[in-house]
Amino acid sequence: MQVGVIMGGDSMEREISFMTGNEVIKNLDKTKYEVVPIPINTRFQLIDQIRDLSFAFIALHGEFGEDGKIQAMLETMHVPYTGCGIFASALCMNKIMSKIIFKNCAIETPGWIHIKLDVYNSYEDKNLFMKDFNLDKKFFPLVVKPNKGGSSIGIFVVNTKEELLNSIDLSFKFDKDVIIEDFIHGEEITVSVLNGEVLPIIGIKPEASFFNYESKYSKNGVEEKIISLPKTLHNKVKTIAETIWKEFSLQVYARIDMIISGGEIYVLEINTLSGMTENSLIPKSAKAYGIPFNELLDKIIEYSLMIDRY
Template sequence: MQIGVVMGGISTEKEVSYLTGKYIIESLDKDKYEILPIPINTKYELIDRVKCLEFAFIALHGSFGEDGQIQAILESIGVPYSGCGVLSSALCMDKDTSKKVFVAENIKTPRWIMVRREEEINYAKIEDMGYPVMVKPNNGGSSIGITLVNHKEELDKAVKEALKYDEEVMIEEYIKGEEITCCMLNGEVLPILSIKTKEEFFNYSSKYDDNGAEENAIELPEPLQKNVEEICKRCWESFKLRVYGRIDMIIKDGEVYVLEINTLPGMTKNSLFPKSAKAFGLSFSELLDKIIESSLNTSKY
């Protein structure tokens, strides 16, 4: 089977995408697949480069990767691709919309407000949430453009920084607790990973540098483990996820808060999903096989 690994793209996460693509290419079984690296720098070069593929493995992150755009293009030209579909990708990429779905489904999530410019900051609402708060671009990942704000005086600068990366900025209640991530494959929860970092939060260097964070598979106490797994499955169903995804959470005082859902989680050598799969007993090559097989089985194109 001929597989094109689409990487690069146009987002601020381009560098991470190339790392993901490189690791996927190195790990795919050369006896099973004819592998074609497909680096892209614009939206417009995509169709000509992928239209003859048997399968596109999407190694993009951020805009025109996780937001449903590339998925829609691939569906329109009949090329099967890895991971979630258009709707799921778009919903999960938009943090504000994701949170509205969480609330509608009675899934706990930190409180938040949205702003489009500095003048819209509602300081009274933020005081009600209490400092510190997280300031982040609404559409984005890899912790790019995110700031932990401890005092009111730092807020304007943090919002201005986040607006460099997106037209909308989320100001979110900071929940200090145990950070975990739950990787899901075909609707099943893989081993939960605990994340411990020396930084104030799980930032870019924590995610991608060697020894940037301590990430270990854990078994939570029985009632909490069951609750986390149930929340994961509710997220899977509510967002109509398919094939694979990663759900980031914080646990505080026994309460579980969902932060966000990643429909194209990082697949670098330091990424969380390969670590969770390994704890489950899957090598990275075997994980890629399962993603390809499941994507083909669920594809309508």
């Protein structure tokens, strides 16, 4: 079977996409698949390259990767592909909509305030902006992040009003919608799910104040290891992950980031096209479950082919 590995793209996460794509190409079983690298610079050149593909392995990240757009293109052309479908991809890319659904499912998530670029720019007096959005009553630190995006690009932890306003300006360079979120002190964990099965949980201890871009993609930026939680807590984490899998209509594989604080579990976000580099979390979790990387790729393809998307 011919497998085209689509990588690159025009998002801010282009570099990470190539890292994922090259690792996938390296580890796909060449006795099973005819592997075709498909590096793209713009989305417009993709149509001719995927027209005759038997199967697409999506190694894109960010916009036109995780947001449902390439999934829609592939479905229109009847090319089967890896991972979540159009709806789940678009929904999980939108942090605000995800948080609203978390709350509707009685799943804890850090409190947040949604700021739109045009509204923010309408305030000449930023002190009035702070007051109108109740930011003058918030306790630092706070987290500022674009509504859409990944790899922690454009995310800032701030400790003062000046840092907050500067970080809002910077985050607006990545999106027209920005979230100001309560910073939750606690233990960061990530939960990988493969075809509905919750894999071993990974604890994350970044050198920085949070799991930022440098932590994710440098060898010494973070300590990541499989952890054993108390049974009651583990079962609660597992139940939350299974609920999210169902309510968000996730498929094939996904990764859910959480923080445990004071016995409460807060869900941060869902990653529908998590990285597949040597430092990536899903392969580490799968390996601890007894699934080596090349077999994980086989399973991703197998489970994806089982889905009737048309």
